[in-house]
Each structure stands twice: as structure tokens, then as C-alpha cells.
Amino acid sequence: MDMEDVCIMRKKRISVLLTLSFILAFFLLSAGSLNVKAATSGDYSLKVGGSNTDNLNIDNGNYFITGNAGQSVDLKLLVINSASNTRRFKFSVTTAFTDDNGALSYNKLKVSDPSLKIQTRGLASPKDAVFSVPGNKTATLTFSMKVPEQKFNGILMGGVTVAPYKEKAKGTVSNNGTLIKNKFSYSIPIQIRQSGNETVQPSYSIRTVKPGLTNTADGRKQGVQANIHNSTNSYAGTLSAHAVVTKKSDKSFKIVKDGSADIAPTTNYNMAIPWGKKTLQAGNYHLKVTYKTRGGLKSWVLNKDFTITNNDAAKYNKLAGVKPNYLWLYILLGILALAIILGLGIYLGKKNNKGNNNSDNSSRKRRR
Incomplete structure (x- = not known):
């Protein structure tokens, strides 16, 4: 075997080793993920009933009350049952708060905050009720809200909330086999302002x-x-x-x-x-x-x-399931492995070359 053949074999060996190293690195650094979402409907809706008065404005689809201290204002609520069967619903008046998604919410019977002095729920009569609505029919509910007797500035906020009563939650199955149960409630906001009070700015x-x-x-x-x-x-x-x-x-x-x-x-x-x-x-x-x-x-x-x-x-x-980031280590190991492979290839190539040279020299000596 002459020197040209040795060089060709050495280059092929190094090429194969480099290819194997890059394939190994690719598999070490590959990954993937999957997300699932689901949604359904509640088959009922709410609507403000009645008309505007001196103490009530419903033009925006909400109840905006302005009255003297201690005055009561009657409100009407339409509950529309879109299902074909008779259903029972629960009615509640609650105090407004902001949930952790940043949205106005009305699903707590008691709201806690160090600055909250008046619970809007405490101004309603009745505060809660259970009623039935025939299939494909609309029920009209009447309830009253009392303007607080104590003086306050700004506005109070709450809501009237209606939810199915003692119905089993509807379930859907996600793509990964998880059962998701959905309960629905709908709310209409209520705002109360005392006549003659001052507007206050947010703090x-x-x-x-x-x-x-x-x-x-x-x-x-x-x-x-x-x-x-x-x-x-x-x-x-x-x-x-x-x-x-x-x-x-x-x-x-x-x-x-x-x-x-x-x-x-x-x-x-x-x-x-x-x-x-x-x-x-x-x-x-x-x-x-x-x-x-x-x-x-x-x-x-x-x-x-x-x-x-x-x-x-x-x-x-x-x-959160965060795993330590070993990318730097993988890269370092890959570089080290590549250096070892290249070094080994060069060493073996030199060794083979030296062996071939010794063989050629021996042959020449015998010919002499």
C-alpha cells in the first residue's frame, strides 16, 4: 500500500467519524410538546328588563342606580331558557371584585379587601332565590337594591348572577383523555351612586x-x-x-x-x-x-x-417542571468527543503511515 492509498483511507475514516458525531448531537438536542383546549355552551341567557326611571338607567345593558340615602330601587331581570326542558336556576346578588385574570367577577358571596366598607350584596332584597323556567320560555324576576344610608363617595359595584341549580356539570373529553367539567353562570353588573356625592379617582x-x-x-x-x-x-x-x-x-x-x-x-x-x-x-x-x-x-x-x-x-x-439546562454541557461534551475522534484519527493515520514507511524501508534493504 503506497502513501496515496493511506491518505485516502485516513480521510474516509475521519469523514465517517464526523458524520456519526453530528448524528449523535442531533438526537441529544431534539424535543417536542402538545396543548389541548375545549369549550361548550350553557343554553340560557340574561337580559335587563324594565325601563329607565329617575333613579335607574339601563341603556348600556347594566343597572346604574342613583338615589338618596336609604332609597330602594326595583330592578327587573329576564332569564331566557333556550333548552327544551324546564330548568331550575339560582339567583344571587354579589359584590364585584377583580379576579386574577384581571376580569370583573361576581361569583363570591363575600368579598374581602381592607378598603371595602360596604358589601353590595348586603343592599339586595332578596339576596338569593331559586326559580324554574319552562323550556324555550323567558322568566321575569323583580328584586330591589337599597342605596346605603351611610354617606359614601364614588360608586359601589356588584352584579346579579344566575346559574343552573343542582344540574350536573357538562363534561367533555380532551384529546389526551382528560375529563373537563364545565359549570356556567352569567352576570349583569350593578352600579350604585348616592345623589350629591363626589366622584373619586382610582388609587x-x-x-x-x-x-x-x-x-x-x-x-x-x-x-x-x-x-x-x-x-x-x-x-x-x-x-x-x-x-x-x-x-x-x-x-x-x-x-x-x-x-x-x-x-x-x-x-x-x-x-x-x-x-x-x-x-x-x-x-x-x-x-x-x-x-x-x-x-x-x-x-x-x-x-x-x-x-x-x-x-x-x-x-x-x-x-413548574423546569429541568436544569444542560445544553452547555452537551455542547462541551460534543466538542470534546469530536476532538478525541479527530485526535485518534490523526494518531492512527500517523501510526499507519509510519508502519508503511518502515515496511518500504525493509523491502528496499532486502532488495540490496
């Missing part, structure tokens, strides 16, 4: 920021929960919400979340800020939240420093 603040799990389209992920508080009897409508988290020791770190919020009077809610693909890391951080009304005529900027500890970071990363 928003960030009470706390804590690490935790946040709901995302990909499941529950690591992030922080910022508790936002409105301490006054005020409602500014649907607001845009822009949240930015920065880290004091890392100028390149930034988490941004955009969304919207309907912040009820005297309420607090947890704004979830997911960390995305980043893992929670211990350190000192700053949160800036900007709320704006539609059209941007009014805005509020809130600021809060907070700290994430090593224990909290490890806890919520683990609960």
Missing part, C-alpha cells in the same frame, strides 16, 4: 410581589404574582396593562407582559407575570406597571422592588 398600588406559578397556554409556569390594589370607590373601565420586570444586577434582564384589566372599586387581585423560558434566579428585582384608559387619556404608573430567594427560585422552578 392603584402594588402591595406585594411574590414568586409563584402562573397560568399560561402551556400550563402552569414559573413567574411572579403582583398583588394590585385599588383603595377607592372608583372604576375607570377596561385598562391596558404593561408590566416590566428588571433585575438590579443584570442590565440585560427584562421580562415584559402586556394585557388588560377591569379593576373594580376597593378590590385587589394578583397579576401573573410568567418568566417565559427563563428560570427563576435569586436576586433583587424591580416591577413597573403602567395602566392606561382607552385612548390613553389617563394613565397610572406603579413601582415596586422585590426579592427572590434561592429557596423560592428552586421551589417554583421544580413545581
